[in-house]
Amino acid sequence: MVFEYLMQAVFTVLTPMNLLVLMLSVGAGLVMGMLPGLSATMAIALLTGLTYNLPTQSALIALLGVYVGSISGGCQSAILLNIPGTPASAATALDGFPMAKRGDGGHAIFLATTSSALGTLLSVIFVLTLTPFLTSLALKFASWEFFLLSIFGIMICGALTAPGNALKGWISGILGLLVAMIGLDTVDTFARFSYGNVNLMSNIQLIPVMIGLFGFPEIVKSFKLAGSGEPLKVSKFQISRGFSSVFRNWGAVLRSSVIGVVVGIIPGVGEDTGGWLSYWASKSRSKDPDSFGNGNEVGIISAETGNNSCIGGALIPVLSLAVPGSAPAAVLLAAFLMHGYRPGPLLMTESPSFVYSVGIYLIGASLMMWLLALVISRGTVRILGINKKILMPVIFLLCVVGSFLINYTYFDIKVMFVFGLVGLALSSANFPAAPFLLGVILGPMTDSNLRRGLRLSDGSILPLFERPICIFFLCIIAFMILGQTGILKKLKGIRK
Amino acid sequence: MEMKHKDFTISLALVSLGVYTTVEGLRMYQKAAKPPYNIEQFAISPGFLPTILGSLLLILSCVLLSKSVKGCGFRSQFAALIMWTKEAISNTDIRLMVLGMVIMGFYAFFLIGLVPYWISAVVFLITLMSFLKATKLWKIILISFLAVGLVILLFQVGFNVSLP
Numbered sequence: 127m128v129f130e131y132l133m134q135a136v137f138t139v140l141t142p143m144n145l146l147v148l149m150l151s152v153g154a155g156l157v158m159g160m161l162p163g164l165s166a167t168m169a170i171a172l173l174t175g176l177t178y179n180l181p182t183q184s185a186l187i188a189l190l191g192v193y194v195g196s197i198s199g200g201c202q203s204a205i206l207l208n209i210p211g212t213p214a215s216a217a218t219a220l221d222g223f224p225m226a227k228r229g230d231g232g233h234a235i236f237l238a239t240t241s242s243a244l245g246t247l248l249s250v251i252f253v254l255t256l257t258p259f260l261t262s263l264a265l266k267f268a269s270w271e272f273f274l275l276s277i278f279g280i281m282i283c284g285a286l287t288a289p290g291n292a293l294k295g296w297i298s299g300i301l302g303l304l305v306a307m308i309g310l311d312t313v314d315t316f317a318r319f320s321y322g323n324v325n326l327m328s329n330i331q332l333i334p335v336m337i338g339l340f341g342f343p344e345i346v347k348s349f350k351l352a353g354s355g356e357p358l359k360v361s362k363f364q365i366s367r368g369f370s371s372v373f374r375n376w377g378a379v380l381r382s383s384v385i386g387v388v389v390g391i392i393p394g395v396g397e398d399t400g401g402w403l404s405y406w407a408s409k410s411r412s413k414d415p416d417s418f419g420n421g422n423e424v425g426i427i428s429a430e431t432g433n434n435s436c437i438g439g440a441l442i443p444v445l446s447l448a449v450p451g452s453a454p455a456a457v458l459l460a461a462f463l464m465h466g467y468r469p470g471p472l473l474m475t476e477s478p479s480f481v482y483s484v485g486i487y488l489i490g491a492s493l494m495m496w497l498l499a500l501v502i503s504r505g506t507v508r509i510l511g512i513n514k515k516i517l518m519p520v521i522f523l524l525c526v527v528g529s530f531l532i533n534y535t536y537f538d539i540k541v542m543f544v545f546g547l548v549g550l551a552l553s554s555a556n557f558p559a560a561p562f563l564l565g566v567i568l569g570p571m572t573d574s575n576l577r578r579g580l581r582l583s584d585g586s587i588l589p590l591f592e593r594p595i596c597i598f599f600l601c602i603i604a605f606m607i608l609g610q611t612g613i614l615k616k617l618k619g620i621r622k
Numbered sequence: 623m624e625m626k627h628k629d630f631t632i633s634l635a636l637v638s639l640g641v642y643t644t645v646e647g648l649r650m651y652q653k654a655a656k657p658p659y660n661i662e663q664f665a666i667s668p669g670f671l672p673t674i675l676g677s678l679l680l681i682l683s684c685v686l687l688s689k690s691v692k693g694c695g696f697r698s699q700f701a702a703l704i705m706w707t708k709e710a711i712s713n714t715d716i717r718l719m720v721l722g723m724v725i726m727g728f729y730a731f732f733l734i735g736l737v738p739y740w741i742s743a744v745v746f747l748i749t750l751m752s753f754l755k756a757t758k759l760w761k762i763i764l765i766s767f768l769a770v771g772l773v774i775l776l777f778q779v780g781f782n783v784s785l786p
Contacts, residue, residue, distance in 0.1 A: 311668045531777075539730050540730060
């Protein structure tokens with residue numbers, strides 16, 4: 127029966143009409159993902175309305191196509207401009223941009239695109255085979271575990287992005303968490319740091335903050351006299367070289383896929399965290415961790431495989447529990463409902479072929495994405511050759527539009543500008559922006575879960591030390607603090 | 623400016639922010655203890671996490687501050703900061719960046735919403751690119767109209783969304 131469902135889905139996706147839908151949706155997703163400020167969530171949300179009149183299967187193909195395309199497209203602007211198109215590709219910029227700067231932009235894009243496709247393909251295996259098992263594991267996460275997971279994520283990111291000075295990374299993460307505190311809190315609707323301003327009460331939006339932190343400093347730095355008129359040398363990619371790099375690092379691909387899927391399954395933690403965790407795992411296992419951040423191929427491969435395998439991971443709880451694993455998956459859930467599907471425990475009874483169709487459509491989307499992204503990249507690689515003083519003002523125009531489109535308010539444009547100034551100040555003092563962004567992303571989850579946990583335990587923090595998963599996280603956090611502050615080294619020295 | 627001087631300046635700002643956040647968090651706790659919230663326990667108050675984060679920021683910023691003044695002291699750091707400010711005023715790169723930001727700020731805060739989108743965007747692009755001496759004026763005008771046209775085509779026509 128399963129084979130029948132799979133074959134049926136393959137034949138559906140191979141019809142000329144659906145192939146065209148797949149190509150257009152993946153292409154639209156890639157463009158949206160590439161443009162700074164237009165997130166995967168927004169891409170799916172915009173396309174949902176357009177798919178309303180399409181046949182159900184074509185609509186499903188379009189929605190999954192735009193999801194895969196937008197998550198993958200973000201890597202191109204991250205590599206070429208150091209401005210991640212989506213938060214998911216922030217980790218890719220760390221090694222992608224240095225590679226592009228030394229004239230290897232084409233190769234970096236090939237690696238990122240191929241890893242993205244592999245990440246999605248491998249995550250489909252998990253969607254189809256491990257759904258029941260992984261769902262039961264994710265269900266064991268309660269408030270305290272979610273709280274520690276978010277703290278752990280921010281601390282990892284801080285330690286990773288500020289090599290040799292984790293203090294700056296952690297400060298940046300705390301600043302991000304503080305920004306997330308602005309507005310009405312999710313537990314008691316108490317207005318924090320709002321000063322009676324209605325816009326502030328409705329929380330600071332993630333996208334303007336992201337554009338400001340990452341895009342603004344790059345734009346302003348390009349105004350300098352020094353460095354102008356020096357277009358960076360870029361190379362065209364060589365398929366054989368790219369494939370050999372990917373296959374040489376198959377361990378990183380597999381590891382990042384597993385990490386991405388697991389992160390994707392956990393509700394509320396999305397593609398961005400998947401990318402960062404995979405990057406961290408590869409860096410910590412590397413014999414040459416110092417090369418990370420300076421254009422290491424494994425960094426790009428891990429980050430892109432990790433964030434794209436989150437797509438499959440995030441769909442697992444959507445399909446089995448109707449609980450989205452990430453923000454784009456939440457919009458996708460709404461789109462599924464709009465097209466007459468009821469994801470959740472009854473899905474396998476009501477629409478048994480649905481899960482298999484989703485798997486096959488994801489495979490189709492990832493293959494189409496690989497092809498299209500490489501074709502498009504031939505044009506985007508040339509971006510580096512354009513005079514930055516022409517390109518960057520136009521990019522600022524896109525940043526303004528991207529910020530505005532979140533809520534259609536001028537306030538978000540101002541937020542983008544203000545956080546741009548913050549980003550500029552932080553980058554000039556070597557404070558990484560990524561932990562700041564992760565703090566803003568995970569802040570609501572940190573706050574609501576901590577307070578929910580404290581409320582359930584009547585203000586006691588004892589459950590933190592009684593729950594096995596919490597103890598596991600606490601041990602890793604303690605180990606990280608000891609390692610980053612040099613205490614671990616001193617302890618080893620004393621033992622010797 | 624040396625990294626130590628930058629760390630010193632930033633850590634001073636962060637210490638102030640840490641103090642402010644901690645005090646504000648405690649004020650939130652006091653406010654939440656009164657009606658209509660009546661949350662008297664600090665651990666479940668909305669001010670709990672901001673207070674903790676503020677305190678952590680204060681501690682970490684103090685560590686950064688102490689690292690930055692190690693071996694040179696507060697006075698020499700202040701002197702270096704004043705010296706850098708004087709140098710920065712006459713630095714061409716910094717002047718270009720600041721004036722560029724002023725143009726961007728004027729566009730983001732005032733020009734958008736004042737006139738139709740395409741006019742504000744074209745005026746902004748022509749002004750900024752001319753200021754940066756990006757290329758010849760006729761090319762700047764052509765590029766500006768083309769870029770704004772493409773943005774309108776992509777978003778307003780393609781994605782059917784309204785622009786600022």
